[in-house]
Amino acid sequence: MSELKLTGIKKSYGSTEVMHGIDLDINEGEFVVFVGPSGCGKSTLLRMIAGLESISGGELQINGVKVNDYPPSQRGIAMVFQSYALYPHMTVYDNMAFGMRIAKASKEEIEERVQNAANILQLGPYLDRLPKALSGGQRQRVAIGRAICRDPKVFLFDEPLSNLDAALRVATRIEIAKLKESMPSTTMIYVTHDQVEAMTLADRIVVLSAGYLEQVGSPIELYERPANLFVAQFIGSPAMNIVTATVETAGAKTKVKLAGGGAATVPIKSDKEQKGAKVHLGFRPEDMTVASGKDALVEGVITLVEALGEVTNLYVEVAGSDDPIVAKVPGTYDVKRGDRIALNADADKMHLFNEEGRSFLYL
Amino acid sequence: MASSPSSQAPLTWAVNISVIFLVVLWLFPTLGLFVSSFRTADQITASGWWASLTSSEQIIQLRTGGRDAAKEVDGVFVVEGNILTDGDEAPGQLEISAFGVSSRAVDAYKIGDTAEFNKGKTFTLNADGSYKLTSPDKLRKRGQRVFVTAVLPPSFSTENYGTILFSGTGQDNMAKAFFNTLTVTIPATIIPILIAAFAAYALAWMEFPGRALLIAAVVGLLVVPLQLALIPLLQLHNNVGIGKGYLGVWLAHTGFGLPLAIYLLRNYMVGLPRDIIENAKVDGATDFQIFTKIILPLSFPALASFAIFQFLWTWNDLLVAKVFLIDSTGQTTVMTNQIVELLGTRGGNWEILATAAFISIAVPLVVFFMLQRYLVRGLLAGSVKGG
Ligand SMILES: Nc1ncnc2c1ncn2[C@@H]1O[C@H](COP(=O)(O)OP(=O)(O)O)[C@@H](O)[C@H]1O
Ligand SMILES: [Mg+2]
Numbered sequence: 001m002s003e004l005k006l007t008g009i010k011k012s013y014g015s016t017e018v019m020h021g022i023d024l025d026i027n028e029g030e031f032v033v034f035v036g037p038s039g040c041g042k043s044t045l046l047r048m049i050a051g052l053e054s055i056s057g058g059e060l061q062i063n064g065v066k067v068n069d070y071p072p073s074q075r076g077i078a079m080v081f082q083s084y085a086l087y088p089h090m091t092v093y094d095n096m097a098f099g100m101r102i103a104k105a106s107k108e109e110i111e112e113r114v115q116n117a118a119n120i121l122q123l124g125p126y127l128d129r130l131p132k133a134l135s136g137g138q139r140q141r142v143a144i145g146r147a148i149c150r151d152p153k154v155f156l157f158d159e160p161l162s163n164l165d166a167a168l169r170v171a172t173r174i175e176i177a178k179l180k181e182s183m184p185s186t187t188m189i190y191v192t193h194d195q196v197e198a199m200t201l202a203d204r205i206v207v208l209s210a211g212y213l214e215q216v217g218s219p220i221e222l223y224e225r226p227a228n229l230f231v232a233q234f235i236g237s238p239a240m241n242i243v244t245a246t247v248e249t250a251g252a253k254t255k256v257k258l259a260g261g262g263a264a265t266v267p268i269k270s271d272k273e274q275k276g277a278k279v280h281l282g283f284r285p286e287d288m289t290v291a292s293g294k295d296a297l298v299e300g301v302i303t304l305v306e307a308l309g310e311v312t313n314l315y316v317e318v319a320g321s322d323d324p325i326v327a328k329v330p331g332t333y334d335v336k337r338g339d340r341i342a343l344n345a346d347a348d349k350m351h352l353f354n355e356e357g358r359s360f361l362y363l
Numbered sequence: 364m365a366s367s368p369s370s371q372a373p374l375t376w377a378v379n380i381s382v383i384f385l386v387v388l389w390l391f392p393t394l395g396l397f398v399s400s401f402r403t404a405d406q407i408t409a410s411g412w413w414a415s416l417t418s419s420e421q422i423i424q425l426r427t428g429g430r431d432a433a434k435e436v437d438g439v440f441v442v443e444g445n446i447l448t449d450g451d452e453a454p455g456q457l458e459i460s461a462f463g464v465s466s467r468a469v470d471a472y473k474i475g476d477t478a479e480f481n482k483g484k485t486f487t488l489n490a491d492g493s494y495k496l497t498s499p500d501k502l503r504k505r506g507q508r509v510f511v512t513a514v515l516p517p518s519f520s521t522e523n524y525g526t527i528l529f530s531g532t533g534q535d536n537m538a539k540a541f542f543n544t545l546t547v548t549i550p551a552t553i554i555p556i557l558i559a560a561f562a563a564y565a566l567a568w569m570e571f572p573g574r575a576l577l578i579a580a581v582v583g584l585l586v587v588p589l590q591l592a593l594i595p596l597l598q599l600h601n602n603v604g605i606g607k608g609y610l611g612v613w614l615a616h617t618g619f620g621l622p623l624a625i626y627l628l629r630n631y632m633v634g635l636p637r638d639i640i641e642n643a644k645v646d647g648a649t650d651f652q653i654f655t656k657i658i659l660p661l662s663f664p665a666l667a668s669f670a671i672f673q674f675l676w677t678w679n680d681l682l683v684a685k686v687f688l689i690d691s692t693g694q695t696t697v698m699t700n701q702i703v704e705l706l707g708t709r710g711g712n713w714e715i716l717a718t719a720a721f722i723s724i725a726v727p728l729v730v731f732f733m734l735q736r737y738l739v740r741g742l743l744a745g746s747v748k749g750g
Contacts, residue, residue: 052641073647085638089660098656099646150646 010057260320296342447492559624
């Protein structure tokens with residue numbers, strides 16, 4: 001049975017529609033990450049699930065019950081906000097006990113649950129402190145502890161790490177992953193614009209863009225089989241290179257000719273009608289190699305060299321593409337700006353998208 | 364906004380200087396009133412209040428012993444004693460620098476000199492106050508008048524407060540008016556805060572149709588002059604049977620204070636982080652619980668600053684009290700009204716007026732100093748990022 005079911009969920013502010021019908025099933029115990037650029041509607045969707053934002057259209061079911069009109073407290077959810085949202089005038093203990101006190105839980109039960117959450121998150125020494133006497137990371141742990149105390153069926157996180165510094169972000173990310181492991185039957189929905197968080201935490205990633213759901217799938221699925229240009233370019237860093245090309249031969253394998261010269265035979269099926277069609281060819285920077293002979297896929301002038309030690313990113317200006325092609329070659333590579341270079345890409349890992357940007361794999 | 368240190372320094376100075384200027388401007392009259400209220404009428408006419416804070420040289424009039432204290436030695440009448448310590452009205456030991464025996468030359472002789480005057484009389488005064496008066500004739504019953512230049516230490520008395528608060532008769536006695544003012548002010552401060560806090564929460568955080576219009580109406584009411592409503596309101600009070608009295612003045616003060624109260628509190632409450640309130644909703648709190656457990660404690664600085672405003676204007680109010688409260692019996696007179704009356708009856712008695720004025724500002728001063736830290740303190744530190 002599906003724990004959470006979104007059917008045609010829409011959201012409008014006045015006459016502007018910002019969510020355009022989202023369909024999504026989330027299973028019990030799943031860790032789902034909503035990812036997308038800023039302003040794409042991740043928070044709005046999460047807040048509609050939480051009940052903090054009214055649902056303008058469609059249906060939201062939790063455990064088979066339509067909850068569109070339930071107040072947040074009756075949906076069995078707990079939410080962790082980006083700003084922590086701790087009650088500033090209450091101690092850590094009171095912050096965590098607040099919800100249970102509202103629900104008129106017994107003193108013993110409150111004590112037990114708060115101590116349990118404090119143990120999980122190592123908050124024991126801080127229970128008597130006010131939030132202002134805690135560091136950012138500790139505050140975020142209190143916010144998570146407060147959510148644990150509610151013992152929810154669904155945890156909602158809205159960019160919980162974006163206010164932390166880089167080192168703390170990694171540590172807290174690992175802590176959240178452990179937390180999920182210790183609560184296998186609890187569903188977690190996590191909003192982020194950071195694809196590393198999405199890739200490392202998620203069982204399934206939901207990619208959103210401008211109020212539309214672009215693709216749902218496991219991190220590797222999104223990386224290896226992106227459904228469209230948006231997902232292809234959003235997942236992976238540096239982003240996938242896209243060049244325009246024309247189909248030369250269709251069939252079980254597709255041969256394309258690049259606008260800038262080169263050609264490639266991609267092991268992706270295409271229909272006869274697509275012969276001669278304009279397509280987008282995608283290949284990831286990490287799948288590229290420096291070519292020696294004349295059979296290079298692309299060729300151009302290096303405009304930027306990023307030597308990171310572990311890898312070197314080469315930005316190459318090529319004919320037939322507005323954006324530079326990025327190649328990620330292992331180790332250090334001895335070239336300068338202005339050098340000419342020829343590059344090849346692994347044909348097995350290439351992607352083909354039609355003119356509307358949809359992947360050939362899903363046509 | 365990046366401003367370089369060099370442009371910041373003069374600005375800081377300007378701010379500091381204006382602050383000092385304002386503090387001085389405010390402090391001096393207050394201090395003057397305070398000091399004057401402890402001085403006698405004579406002291407107030409003789410010197411300014413600032414002179415009374417340090418020792419000052421003054422000429423005092425004293426008397427030697429008279430006929431009864433005189434002894435006859437070799438046909439001359441001699442009086443000896445200490446002019447500073449003998450007798451009921453003696454001022455006690457003082458530092459003295461000169462003396463005189465006539466009001467025309469009050470400091471004609473140095474201490475230790477002997478003055479000769481009036482048909483062979485002599486008078487000698489020493490630094491410790493001991494004196495010797497000789498006279499060939501019999502002395503009169505009262506002793507000789509002596510003018511002494513002495514350095515007097517500051518001297519204050521609480522006599523004025525006694526007069527004003529306890530003993531004074533009729534219009535001098537402010538005690539009743541003081542309690543009347545308290546009776547007006549305390550409910551007139553608490554009632555609008557209670558009402559306004561609820562209203563402000565609703566206008567800030569509850570969604571209902573017409574909310575924007577209501578807010579606009581409140582802002583509109585801010586600029587309605589109080590005088591405009593006095594007569595219609597009084598008529599209304601009379602028609603519904605409230606008449607003149609405490610209830611009427613409480614209602615009027617509440618009504619006139621509410622627009623500002625709602626406006627101030629709403630603006631403060633909308634500024635509270637939305638996330639905190641939403642989290643409380645997720646935690647299952649009702650609007651009323653959010654209001655009492657989250658909003659009210661967090662709004663304490665705003666409540667306190669409005670309380671100061673409302674308390675001050677109702678305390679100092681004369682107009683509304685005259686219209687809605689004070690009747691011909693005078694039983695419900697308030698301090699501002701009483702001071703106006705004192706100006707008429709005791710216009711020349713500055714010491715009484717100063718004391719009355721200081722009593723009427725004392726409570727506002729205490730209230731201000733007790734609550735002023737809430738005017739500047741932010742309770743939000745630590746709740747959200749950057750706070
Ligand atoms: N209260 C609102 N009124 C109008 N538009 C809003 C409101 N809240 C959010 N939006 C719009 O909805 C879109 C999605 O916002 P949001 O969910 O916050 O994005 P994000 O993915 O960055 O969390 C944005 O384009 C934003 O402008
Ligand atoms: Mg957001």
